[in-house]
Amino acid sequence: MQDHIRISCSRQNLQQVRDFVRGFLLAAQRSELVVNQVVLAVDEVVANFIIHANGEDANQFLDLLLVLSDHHLDIEIEDHGSNLFLPQGATPSPDLREYIRQGRKGGMGMTLVSRIMDRVEFFERNSHTICHLSKVLV
């Protein structure tokens, strides 16, 4: 099964993205815990694209494609903005005590994504940034 959605780059659309991913995975009868984890991973990447890659420019848009084959979930998020956004890998083990001491708000999103998904890749295709996430759903 597969499904697709296109959204403009406004953080108001994050709810729509989560509802879309939730609906897709619940239809595939996945547990609430797994569904929430995948929803979170997608939400984090999409929020990064909206805020950091596109500066919340609602004239830009993202395409999100979900494909579930047997137990293998593939997610592709394509950023149609003109700025390539190829973030370095997430901090594998952020020092959260230090984050607390500093009162730091950010820097955990991609760590969550990398801990939830089996594979996380950012690459360029046709001058667009693509994020590919995959996970075997047990």
Add this chain to the structure above:
Amino acid sequence: MGPIMKVTSQPSADTLTLVLDGELDASSAVVLDTELNKPGLLNYRKVLIDCQRLSYISSAGLGVFISHLQRLQDSDVKLVFYNMQEKVFNVFEILGLDSLMNIVPTAEEAQAA
């Protein structure tokens, strides 16, 4: 679309309870941040976060709590979470925040913390 996060403030003696209702993400985290930034917050001995109706949290929501924790600790204000749904607690667990934050199952335990 209406707001996806509602924060209700319930002051009582030396304790302030914030009841969260909805989804805490990069769009709605500002609502909670505003509540936690209020200067009167530091006059309480405890701030309890009722998470029963908190159905989702992203790193932006976690970041709001992390960014205020040291300030609260420096003022001897305890921050205690309770009634947390399993899927929300799981997000704290994935990062290891469950061992750094005070999270208890019930309102009674939060009051006693």
